[in-house]
Every structure is written in structure tokens, then in C-alpha cells.
Amino acid sequence: MAIPQRKTDVGPPHYKQFLPPVIQKNYGKWKYHEVINPGTMVHVGESGDKLWTVRVASPRILATDTIREQCDIAEKYCDGYLRYTTRNNVEFLVSDEKKLEPLKKELTAKGFKMGGIGYGITNVVHTQGWVHCHGACTDASGLVKAMMDELYEYFDSKRLPNKVRLAVACCVNMCGAVHCSDIAVVAVHTKVPQINHETFKNMCELPTVIGSCPTRAISPDPAKKSIKINAEKCMYCGNCFTVCPPISIKDPERDGVAIVVGGKINSLRTNPKFSKLVIPYISNVPPRWPKVVAAIKHIVEVYAKNAKKHERIGEWIERIGWERFFSLANIDFTFQSIDDFTFMRDTMRTASTFKWS
Amino acid sequence: MEIAELQNKIYAFCEAAKGKKKLKEKDIIKGVSEAEGVPGDEVKKAMRLMIDVGKLMYSYGGGASSVEIPSEEYLREKGLIK
Amino acid sequence: MAGKKYNTPLIDDLEKGPWPSFVTEMKKAAKKSEMSNDALGHLEKCYATKKGYWKHGGIVGVLGYGGGVIGRYSELGDEFPGVAHFHTVRINQPSAFFYTGKALKEICDIWDKYGSGLTNVHGSTGDLVLLGTKTEHLENIFAEYSSRGWDLGGSGSALRTPSCCVGPARCEWSNYDTLDLTYNLTQEFQDELHRPSFSYKFKIKSSGCACDCVAALARADLSIIGTWKGDIKIDQAEVKNYAKTMDIKAEIVDMCPTQCISYDGKEMKINNKECSRCMHCITKMTKALRPSGERGATLCMGSKAPIVVGSLLSWVIVPFIKLEAPYTELKDLLRKIWDWWDENGKPRERIGEVIEIKGMRSFLEAIGVAPQPQQVKEPRKDPFMFYTDEDMAGFKAKEAEEKKTGKYKF
Known part of the structure; x- marks a missing residue:
């Protein structure tokens, strides 16, 4: 078949063509919603119209055949309409209540997992990892899979004081909002980089490389037409790489x-x-990173046991104090937890009023 | 200045930087605009036309985008040379 | 398919367990695609050696555009020829990720024709990500998608694909039309999106309320957070209903950060003047409480991940702006913002970092926004500050005025 003529700058299609009629009718006029269970919620319009949403887990990496399967289900029960969430779940939008239970039945039969709504753990925001990134120092998808297998009950049934938002970043670049999560895993390098001086001069701009270092650890090495890295200053961020x-x-x-x-x-x-x-x-231990998974589960459990209703992990810890968190969670406090980069002034304690443990 | 002449100046500007400095769009616009006394918008327009036909190309490296003279490999892939 | 069968015991383990498996997805794609099959073998090698083998992104793209395709090559191209080239194509998603089955299937059919059949729905920025194709297919992929009304997303030193929360499409809390704003800005700034002319990336994310379901405040250079300027309306009958299942004192009154709510067991009252619009009470009692009055957003700027000099959360720049089509005020402001960044930013400096280096004053003056206490958590603590001649003239003029009126004005 002939290749059609390209068009530039068309931008995305207008969203309106993808909105189910019940949404078009009630757009901006929703009155309230109720969470029926971790996999289902209903939105009610000022008109009295109802829209049920069934949320289903996704591994984010999807084969086209799985997307087609999702589309078939949407066509059967949702007049073809579906959407995805910021955290990569898929949502089936049902405007006819009679179709709700048959939809759920088919989803269950096909092995789709419903959940993620409300005070529990939903899908994990994560980066590409070894699957597709050049800078990765771990595999994000594998970590997420291992974590969510272990925490699965919090996705589909068991409840927590509030949401726990999890994230995985496969390097300190932290693509996605990993740095503001209830619990996040961030992969780290721990060693000063090696430089191939031979190829450096042809492939790299000296000022750019020097400027890339946040701790000013890089200086020129004129003899080699390359650079040197001061090991005492390097924090292994990888930006020079x-x-x-x-x-x-x-x-x-x-x-x-x-x-x-x-x-x-x-x-x-x-x-x-x-x-x-x-x-x-914690060392990389593929395929399931057991110690990382155990640490996350442990922190979730300590939070579940100690926090008040509606407190997020950070709010709970601020109420009890970080010193209490470390003792409650039985986690060793190390030098790495004291900021020696940009936030020391904001983070050191300046009063003698603290708890002994 | 005629657009063809301006485009030659832009090309020469990029050629001079080749292998020395990665030029951002704005480096070219500023540089050529100052050297030739042509408004920046005109330089931008002329440069964009060159990019549209593969006379120049957007490049990416070291975490940032730049504009450069395309390689033969690129031109061949785009069917612009045999 | 005649592809080599790889032995993949490590990643096979990730097909077990209740959570959906990305390995199962890769295997599904591998049945149809040599590229995906080699991607499986490639990933197993990463797991076995605890190391990634992808090279830095190369120079690939479609003619005329400077973004939307991310070059990816493997160091192990000889061992796994299917991933020697394994480029990513970003497709600009529709606002709030709504689709029809028909549209998505069309996207899948084209992708199966030219690529690995693997996708991310969606990538972190919001694009629908097509994972793994070869350089020679890029122009055809672009022609197939663009002729059907789909365009590429942003990458490199450019405007990145804007994204938004579900907004008024399916949420009672949205204070402006996040879907329309996102669509409108994306169309307005097609040039900035496809043709990298900035110092570095620039992200715009729109959330309809302080719940911030797209994490705008943490990861967008411009974070647009919906808010309102009127009272919270209370439906006392619904408050009574909530009281049957909820400890209103403990869960609402005591958790209000400004302590502006009271409840005597019968009636709820809100001292709206003290309310900071955090959304806690509204989200917990959505049937009983809803905002009223003028709607719009707070514009915050500067957030980013840790590279290079530490993470930032966005700072309040414009405490309130009305957001109604055609959004002229916001667009004009954005152009001024980009002009200032263009003047002052070095390559790979995000706007938040440039504001830190050049000073908030330089930025606010350039974009024509006055200093306001809503912008800061607290005023400066140190006495090292700039006084311009204009500042001094202003202070002196104020004092001269005071002499005339006999009244101090602080």
C-alpha cells in the first residue's frame, strides 16, 4: 500500500471525539463521586447521570495485542471508550449499569487485575531501566513487578491510612515525579566515572563537560586534551556521562x-x-530484588500500624519526628541521610527539642 | 538580503562551527543576525526552510539539541541523495 | 516466526505472581516481531550481568522536526541484531488520555507494521510511547500517523508534550478546563514543541485542583494548579449523612491546616477568609462541600528532578489567573517567560535553575509580575539585598509624600 502524504504540526487529535456521550453531556457538571471498591468508582452528574469507572492494572509496557484486547473489551461494554491514568492504569468507562458486572466478570476471566482506587497502593510510576535506557543502573520494570507482586493486596483489597504512592527511578535523573513519592526507589552509582581519554577529544566539548558537574569535581587535563575528576568531590550523579x-x-x-x-x-x-x-x-539483585521489596513492605507496614487516618507517610513522619521514624522502622541512620549537597541549611536541626528515639 | 544569499551565510556559519561547537538555533540566529545586520526573525525563517529540506538538520547529543549540517548518511536515509 | 529462541530464566521468573507482567507483554510482542524477540534476549543479558547495554541516544528524527524520536542503539547489536536500532517514537496523546478502541487499534496496526509492537501507555511525560523501530522506518511511521491526525510529541531542548489531569471530563473538583487548555496550548505552540529552540526542556502540566493528579508541582517547569476565589458552599443535610460514618471533628476539623472549620455536632461552619484551599475537607466530604465564586489557577514555576543542582518544587509566580479560551493572558506570559529564559539560560539549564542564578526579581520584572507575599513562604532572612536607583527614588518619593500628608505609609 502506498505511503500517505505526511502532514506537519497537526498536533494531537481533539479530545472531544474520544469522550463518551455521558461525559460530553456532564462535562464540567459532575456533582460527586463514590468509591464502590478499590476497582470501581461512580461519578454522578448534576443531571443525575452516572458514569462507572473500572480501573485495571497495567505493566506500562504493553504489547499491541494487549491494547487490542483492552479495546475489544471497551467496545463490548463501554461503547468503545476507555482512558488511561497518569499512573498508567487503564480505565473502562461504563454508562450503562447493566454492563458493569458482566464487564468485571470478563476482566477477571481474562486475567486483568482491578484495583488501585482510594486508600491503598496503585500502579508505580517508573522509568525505562535496562529495558530501554542508556543511563540505567537498575531495571525499573523488574523492580516494579517484584514490589507489586508483594504489595498486591494493597492494590485490590487491603486499605491503608491514606494512599501510598510508589515510584522507581533507574538513575538519579529521576524521570517522572519520583522525588515527591511516599516511597521511592532510586538507583545510584557509587563510584567515580572512568574516562576514555582517547575518544574524549573527538566526542566531547570541554566546557560542556566541566559545566555539567554539580560539585565542580571536573577540571581540564591539558596534557591529555581531556578532563580529570576529583574523587573527593564526585557524587557519582552521572551527569558528565x-x-x-x-x-x-x-x-x-x-x-x-x-x-x-x-x-x-x-x-x-x-x-x-x-x-x-x-x-x-541496597545491591542490585535481579530478577526480584528481595531486600528492596522487603524494605518497602516493611515501611508500608510500620506506616499502616502507626499513622492516623488520612495521614500520608510524610505527614505521619513529620508529626512523630524523623528520629522516631528511624527507631520505629528499625532503620540504621547513616551519613548519607545528612544532606551535604544543596539542602544542608534547611535540613539540620537547630533546637535541642527532639525525642531520644 | 535575498533569502538564498542569507541561507548561504547561515550555511557558512554552521560550517565554521562544525566539529568545534554545537550550535543551538539561537546561536545561529544571533550570530548571523549580528554579522549580516538582518533581523533575527528573518534568519530564523530562512534557517527553518533549510531544515525542512535537509540542508541543515536538528541534532541531539550530550543531553541537548543543536542544529548542524547533515551527514551523507542522514541525507541518504531521507532519500535526498542516492 | 523463525527467530532465535533465547533462554531467559531470570526474566521468566517475572511472569509469576499476581501483578501483570511486562515480560509476558514482551513475549507476546516477540511472537510477531524479531525486534521484540531480540529485546527479550537483550534484557536477560542485562539481568544476568546487572548492567545495561544501551548506547547514548543518536541523531535520528523526521525531516524538519528536531524531536519526537529518541535514538536508541545497543552496544550488543551483533549479538542481538533486532535491537541494534531500537528507537522510540513519541505520539502526542489526546488530553487526559481518552481514546476510542477504533483509534487505538489504528495506532497499533501502524506500529505492528513498522516497529516492535511494544509500547508504553504512557510515558512519564504523557506521550503514547512506541518502543523500538529502525531508522529507515521513521519517515513512513510519521507519514502514516500524521496523515491520520496523530503528531509526534516533544523531546530534546524543546517544549515537551503538555499533559493534564482528567479535569472537568470526569471530576467534580476541577477549577478550569484542563483538557481544553492543554489542547489549546499544544496547538498554539506546535513550533516550540517540534523544533528545539530552548536552552533545555520545558514542561507544562495542568491540574484542575490542589490534588494535582498529574504531579505538575513536582515535575513541570510551568505547573498550572486550579483554584478558586469564593466561599466553600456547605450542604448541611449531606454533612449529617457524613456524620453517620465519619468522625467529622477528628477527620475534618482537626486536620484543617488553617483551623477554619467548626462543627458542633449539627452544623458545619467554615471561616472562608482563613481557608487556604488545600482541598482536604472537600475531597473527604465531596457531597457536602464545593467551592464557589471565581475560578482559575495559580501559576507555579521551576520544578524539576535532581539533575543538575538538586530537585526543585515549583514556586508560586502568579497567585491567580483566570483561564478561559483563548487563554491570551497565559500565552503572552509564556512568551515573555521564554524570552527571558532565552536571554539568560545556558545550555541544559532548566528555567528554575536560571531563576535561582539570575534572581527571582530579574525574572518577575521581565514577565511583568509584581512581588506579592503569596509568592513566598517567608520573606528573606539575610540583609544582603539589591537596591536600584529606581527603588531608592521610590522610597524617597514615599517619604516626601509622608511629609506632605503627615502620615506614614509603610
């Missing part, structure tokens, strides 16, 4: 992950917060 391929930072035995907790993005009750470092290093 990003701007200059002859710099290599990957190290299978030293690359690993850190765990940060207590971030949030909404402004409910308290302001948005960054996640803070609590576990500085």
Missing part, C-alpha cells in the same frame, strides 16, 4: 538502589514535599 559518552560510570557490582520516603505532590493538609533518604544502599 550524559553529556559525554566516553565517560563511563556503570559498575555492575557497585550500582544499586537507595530508598527515599515521605514525599507527596498534592497540597491537601500540608504542602507538597520531597522524599527523604532513609536507606542509602
